Amino acid sequence: MKIDTMHELNVQDVSNKQKVGKIIVTTLLYVFLIFMAIIVLFPFYWMINSSLKSIGEYLLPVPTFWPHRILFVNYIDAFKTANLGRLFLNTVYVGVVSTLLSLVITILSAFAFARLEFKGKNVLFACLLATMMIPGELFTITNYGTVNDLGWMNTYTVLIVPFLVSIFYIYLLRQNFKQIPNELYLAAKVDGTSDLKYLIKVMIPLALPTLISITILKMMGAWNSYIWPRLVARDIDHTLITVGLRNAFTIDPAIGYVNYPQQMAAVVIVSAPLFLVFIFLRKYIMKGVSRSGIKG
């Protein structure tokens, strides 16, 4: 090739050029990445910045990039206006109960699919996986009628029971269970250990990271769920936090528009637990997510 001869002729020159080129390229990479990172972070910064301002300062023609006077009163007002305390309790209750029940169901099913032998196992599993392709809206239409017939409207049950089974979680846990060597199971059988005892003493501890991932995703799901709770639980005793957040801040008749700093304070309050989870449990979320594509 032509390049080869050129290369031999002025090696020094080319390598210098390459060095300069490399520095320029690396700088450009950083400029692009940092620019994108600023775009990604900006809404978070703006939400916190706005939440600490007075409405007067918020409405300045040229917005301030840091509040002149930091006000925490918006947070207190937001808590009262949106009744966030009650919404918070509702959501935590629904999240905890549905996560616990869902874990039990998922563990039992995944164990049956991973370790037990029964007729039609593979066919059944394939059918379950196939249902994952169907958009959830298709189920909602009938489920809306079903829960109405069951008299579950405006109860905690309606927020918990219809979503206890997740084929994706069963799939995830089954894969994890399958990695546990069969010899362990056979040895336990020889010792006369029952299936259930083996599941609790051996398999659950070994699959703990996956179970933690499932727990986090399920809790986040309850925290972020909007469509279903809005349809079936509209009274204040059962409203979940996202639904309450969206509907609490309408135009304030006293000032003629939405009280934005207060609204942003509520948004910060709702986002805060998610950030805490992100900071402390990022590893588990990323692990669960990278195998799914499902949010919540």
Add this chain to the structure above:
Amino acid sequence: MYDTKRQWKAWLYLLPMLVLLAVFTIWPIINTVRMSMLEKYQALAAAGGKTFEVSFYNFKDVLSYNKFLTCLKNTMILCVVTVPVSSILALLIAVFLNSIRPLKRVLQTIFFLPYVTNSIAIGMVFAAMFNIVGSFHGTPNQIIETAGIINNMLGVFGIEPINWINPGSTYGANITVLVIYIVWNALPFKILILLGGLQGINKQYYDAAKVDGTPRKRIFTRITVPLLSPMIAYVVITGFIGGFKEYTSIVGIFGEDMGPAGASKRLNTMVGFIYDALENGRQGRASAAALILFAIILVVTLINLYVSKKRVHY
């Protein structure tokens, strides 16, 4: 081969899952198909003893219904714009992240941050950023109290304030805001998947290219993209599936009116259409629309799989 007692036990383990699945997944599938085939089906009327004729009326009705076509158009526009934009941006970010050392972890964490957010809550933040407070109707004697941070930033470059989401805003401006928000929201998942794929590529390919003195651009198009193609295909397919189910991002920014005041439902999507029909008690129409949505997702996924089968190198 199968011990009957053990068989019985296996089914016992599966029982809770199967019962719930039968009620909340299997029955809905059957029932949705049934309701979609009954002319103008309404559950309330059916409970009152009314009978409905079997026909394809609901499908024809939905497909010739103006409101549905608006929803279909909005969904399509959002999909066609956001999926390529977010995929290409994510690919660039992932490749760049993979080739740097200092700050890599910090940047990686920042780029994943939007994933763990509430799409309604952050939608409200985007609305605040694009919002204009005061009267802004494009009239000469407009009084703008604050034009919002985005308009202020654009003002630095000499751009007049744009009415993004307020009453009187244009459809194009609304869609632009939605596209920005949806792309922002879609990036973290795509970056995570693509970065995972990049880290799995055998370093020998790059070493060989280095020995040959292959230019960066060529390495990107001839090594990185082909070896990453399964991940790219995955990200594009899940992007389209998510895009066709777009709904909460719009509620986050525009509220349940699905449009600026005075033009409500202008930005409604297919999922929004299904819920509107359901809330109006028109289960037949909702079912037909849900099955059409399912069919579209299925077709788009199959096309994607077909294209990627030709292009993807496994």
